[in-house]
Amino acid sequence: xxxxxxxxxxxxxxxxxxxxxxxxxxxxxxxxLVLTYIPPLLIVYRSQGFWLKxxxxxxxxxVRFQHQVLMIVGTSLDGDYVTWSTFKNFNNLQxxxxxxxxxLVREEDRNxxxxxxxxxxxxxxxxxxxxxxxxxxxxxxxxxxxFRKSTFVMQSMAFIQHASPIPGAQLYVNGDLRxxxxxxxxxxxxxxxxxxxxxxxxxxxxxxxxxxxxxxQYQSRNVTSVLFNPSPVWLVGRATNAPFxxxxxxxxxxxxxxxxxxxxxxxxxxxxxxxxxxLIFLWVFxxxxxxxxxxxVLTTVPVPPYxxxxx
Amino acid sequence: VPICTCNLTPGACDxxxxxxxxxxxxxxxxxxxxxxPGSKQVPEQVCVADWMVFRSNVPYQTSVVQEERTxxxxxxxxxxxxxxxxFVEPRSVGPxxxxxxxxxxxxxxxxxxxxxxxxxxxFYKAGDPVLTYFQETGALGVxxxxxxxxxxxxxxxxxSGFLQSGSTSCTRTLSNVMEKCTNSPALNAATYYKNFTIxxxxxxxxxKRPKQNPILLPLFLETHKVSGKMCxxxxxxxxxxxxxxxxxxxxxxSVNFTFxxxxxxxxxxxxxxxxxxxxxxxxxxxSAPKTRSGNPGYIAGAPLLTDxxxxxxxxxxxxSMGDGSCSRQSRTDVLFGHNMAAGCTYRVxxxxxxxxxxxxxxxxxxxPRTLSMFGSADLxxxxxxxxxxxxxxxxxxxxxxEGCSVPVSTELxxxxxxxxxxxxxxxxxxxxxxxxxxxxxxxxxxxxxxTEIHLTxxxxxxxxxxxxxxxxxxxxxxxxxxxFDFFFPFIAATSGIxxxxxxxxxxxxxxxxxx
Numbered sequence: 082x083x084x085x086x087x088x089x090x091x092x093x094x095x096x097x098x099x100x101x102x103x104x105x106x107x108x109x110x111x112x113x114l115v116l117t118y119i120p121p122l123l124i125v126y127r128s129q130g131f132w133l134k135x136x137x138x139x140x141x142x143x144v145r146f147q148h149q150v151l152m153i154v155g156t157s158l159d160g161d162y163v164t165w166s167t168f169k170n171f172n173n174l175q176x177x178x179x180x181x182x183x184x185l186v187r188e189e190d191r192n193x194x195x196x197x198x199x200x201x202x203x204x205x206x207x208x209x210x211x212x213x214x215x216x217x218x219x220x221x222x223x224x225x226x227x228f229r230k231s232t233f234v235m236q237s238m239a240f241i242q243h244a245s246p247i248p249g250a251q252l253y254v255n256g257d258l259r260x261x262x263x264x265x266x267x268x269x270x271x272x273x274x275x276x277x278x279x280x281x282x283x284x285x286x287x288x289x290x291x292x293x294x295x296x297x298q299y300q301s302r303n304v305t306s307v308l309f310n311p312s313p314v315w316l317v318g319r320a321t322n323a324p325f326x327x328x329x330x331x332x333x334x335x336x337x338x339x340x341x342x343x344x345x346x347x348x349x350x351x352x353x354x355x356x357x358x359x360l361i362f363l364w365v366f367x368x369x370x371x372x373x374x375x376x377x378v379l380t381t382v383p384v385p386p387y388x389x390x391x392x
Numbered sequence: 393v394p395i396c397t398c399n400l401t402p403g404a405c406d407x408x409x410x411x412x413x414x415x416x417x418x419x420x421x422x423x424x425x426x427x428x429p430g431s432k433q434v435p436e437q438v439c440v441a442d443w444m445v446f447r448s449n450v451p452y453q454t455s456v457v458q459e460e461r462t463x464x465x466x467x468x469x470x471x472x473x474x475x476x477x478x479f480v481e482p483r484s485v486g487p488x489x490x491x492x493x494x495x496x497x498x499x500x501x502x503x504x505x506x507x508x509x510x511x512x513x514x515f516y517k518a519g520d521p522v523l524t525y526f527q528e529t530g531a532l533g534v535x536x537x538x539x540x541x542x543x544x545x546x547x548x549x550x551x552s553g554f555l556q557s558g559s560t561s562c563t564r565t566l567s568n569v570m571e572k573c574t575n576s577p578a579l580n581a582a583t584y585y586k587n588f589t590i591x592x593x594x595x596x597x598x599x600k601r602p603k604q605n606p607i608l609l610p611l612f613l614e615t616h617k618v619s620g621k622m623c624x625x626x627x628x629x630x631x632x633x634x635x636x637x638x639x640x641x642x643x644x645x646s647v648n649f650t651f652x653x654x655x656x657x658x659x660x661x662x663x664x665x666x667x668x669x670x671x672x673x674x675x676x677x678x679s680a681p682k683t684r685s686g687n688p689g690y691i692a693g694a695p696l697l698t699d700x701x702x703x704x705x706x707x708x709x710x711x712s713m714g715d716g717s718c719s720r721q722s723r724t725d726v727l728f729g730h731n732m733a734a735g736c737t738y739r740v741x742x743x744x745x746x747x748x749x750x751x752x753x754x755x756x757x758x759x760p761r762t763l764s765m766f767g768s769a770d771l772x773x774x775x776x777x778x779x780x781x782x783x784x785x786x787x788x789x790x791x792x793x794e795g796c797s798v799p800v801s802t803e804l805x806x807x808x809x810x811x812x813x814x815x816x817x818x819x820x821x822x823x824x825x826x827x828x829x830x831x832x833x834x835x836x837x838x839x840x841x842x843t844e845i846h847l848t849x850x851x852x853x854x855x856x857x858x859x860x861x862x863x864x865x866x867x868x869x870x871x872x873x874x875x876f877d878f879f880f881p882f883i884a885a886t887s888g889i890x891x892x893x894x895x896x897x898x899x900x901x902x903x904x905x906x907x
Binding site for chain 1: 499500501502521534539541542543544545547548549550551553877878880881884
């Protein structure tokens with residue numbers, strides 16, 4: 082008929098240990114304090130990656146075709162060519178080599194998210210009865226904008242070049258307009274460094290339209306767009322009276338963009354790392370302190386819990 | 393369905409168009425493999441993931457749709473009509489608002505807005521095209537400086553920019569020289585000066601006729617004509633000299649021609665066009681200004697200078713001709729900072745003088761003995777010139793009938809270094825030497841020496857710069873006593889990259905430190 086005894090409630094009791102300022106216990110506690118908080122910082126720092134210096138984000142750029150085209154088509158194996166661009170000054174320079182094609186352009190927003198997803202570009206070049214098409218050089222200009230972190234605005238291009246010893250009827254190109262970053266973009270602010278035209282259409286001089294100049298200046302930029310994986314298809318067998326056709330599908334895919342994180346982002350990731358190591362140190366040194374003071378390794382005056390309210 | 397979007401041929405049945413009444417099918421799904429999108433009723437419904445909804449109490453019809461991997465709960469009627477239609481109230485477009493709507497939504501078009509007609513200020517500015525005036529027609533044109541277009545062919549309409557002195561060259565294709573000789577304007581000198589004048593200023597004064605400059609002609613100018621199997625006096629080089637005087641415009645224009653006689657067999661000719669702009673104040677001086685190779689230090693890519701007969705001239709190395717043979721005349725300039733290599737095949741003419749002939753070929757007509765230490769060479773300052781070590785081609789006085797040692801390659805080694813302040817380094821040549829490599833030329837056994845010897849000539853520039861501090865150099869950086877990386881964000885933020893952010897950081901760090 083024994084009464085069943087069980088633990089109904091428990092709470093930790095607080096034991097205080099008192100000592101003077103100039104004692105070993107004070108020194109011990111100071112050392113423990115330093116050992117608890119400083120080594121985690123050193124461990125976290127020495128194990129690399131303490132400061133997050135580079136990070137990435139994903140964004141689909143807002144790309145628009147600028148309706149600027151420069152085309153050079155080789156029409157013989159001896160170097161004859163015909164050319165056309167949307168720049169009046171360039172066309173004025175070309176004289177009898179100018180051949181105006183029929184151009185069809187359509188940009189599509191396939192998922193209705195307000196950002197264009199691809200450009201369908203078609204160019205039908207009338208070719209004379211004695212001419213054949215052996216090579217194509219084509220520059221298409223785009224405006225390229227990013228908004229998520231820093232507002233990055235640039236005017237960029239896609240360069241298509243193909244040559245074949247067999248005269249062609251059609252060139253089909255289907256590729257992605259990818260961002261090529263040689264340096265990280267800012268985490269905020271407005272970046273209009275490269276908001277300059279790829280081809281200076283206002284210049285009346287021939288050197289402004291020289292492909293080596295255009296490519297040379299463009300490639301010296303730190304951020305460019307390139308036509309990636311264009312997989313050109315060269316179709317042969319053109320009828321004498323048929324035009325030469327360039328068919329290009331250029332997609333505007335989402336990009337992974339690198340950027341240096343801002344101050345608070347860096348501090349946040351450093352804090353997360355520091356505290357997770359600090360917790361282990363706090364636990365370990367708490368055990369050590371309890372052992373030292375409970376067993377009176379260092380002499381102190383313990384104040385037991387039941388005496389606490391007595392003077 | 394009131395509208396059948398796939399019914400594109402009225403009066404005929406569209407394949408896979410399940411709503412086409414022309415097909416006369418009671419159950420189109422049985423005949424067609426699939427129904428095109430839009431040919432079946434599309435329910436207007438709003439869906440959420442099924443697991444999010446426990447119980448539905450909406451008065452509308454609902455359904456549970458099994459998608460590929462998720463189950464969707466859909467409500468069939470929406471009361472937010474504005475979200476599901478493009479235009480709730482169609483906009484009316486008339487002549488009054490067409491322009492504003494087009495401007496509001498327009499992104500870009502093939503008509504580039506910035507390409508208006510060329511507008512000029514009152515006087516010529518650097519880079520403006522130089523205008524010409526045709527007296528007979530009263531038309532304005534631009535002074536052309538033909539340049540190479542695509543494929544190197546001449547683009548005649550390329551204008552010459554005011555003050556932009558320079559030469560351009562391009563290829564003129566001649567399918568039939570004799571036919572083109574008389575009627576090709578490009579080969580005729582008259583094209584480049586007759587019937588037009590150069591405008592003094594862009595918008596000339598008060599009179600209607602613009603102020604003009606006739607082109608001054610050289611004294612000896614022969615017309616070009618056919619003679620025998622040759623087309624005589626074709627333009628090879630056209631040089632304009634334009635004297636200007638600040639904003640009062642062009643004062644004087646003269647033209648010079650270099651002519652060539654073209655044989656019937658020639659298919660193309662390279663023409664050079666040069667326009668030199670000279671200030672009136674300097675008119676009396678040399679007609680074509682000399683360019684320095686740097687001032688004072690050498691510029692990379694500028695010719696390395698030597699002193700030949702009290703004249704500053706570039707150092708040259710041999711170059712191969714079109715057929716691979718050597719020539720004493722055709723040599724190429726040594727460019728500062730560029731390691732170079734060239735070679736050619738020497739066809740032996742006489743064995744006796746083989747060594748000296750090869751040496752002449754390697755050295756050129758006048759062999760350099762000194763190098764200018766700076767790009768701005770001054771012949772009077774002897775301390776600016778350094779003697780080349782071993783400049784002479786070593787020759788043994790021996791008859792080469794029975795085999796001898798012939799120099800086959802020469803290497804010019806140039807030691808250079810940057811001098812002056814770090815922020816403005818100047819390249820200085822410290823010294824140079826010639827190294828000759830020999831080859832034993834064997835008698836081939838028949839009492840003859842070899843018919844061909846391959847000669848090479850190389851140049852190497854050796855950078856001996858001693859830097860006062862380790863890299864990176866030249867950029868201003870913070871001399872931080874703290875270990876830079878350990879306090880990276882704080883130092884990066886306060887070192888002027890982000891002034892505004894630094895202030896916010898300090899305003900937070902200071903109270904933290906006070907605690």
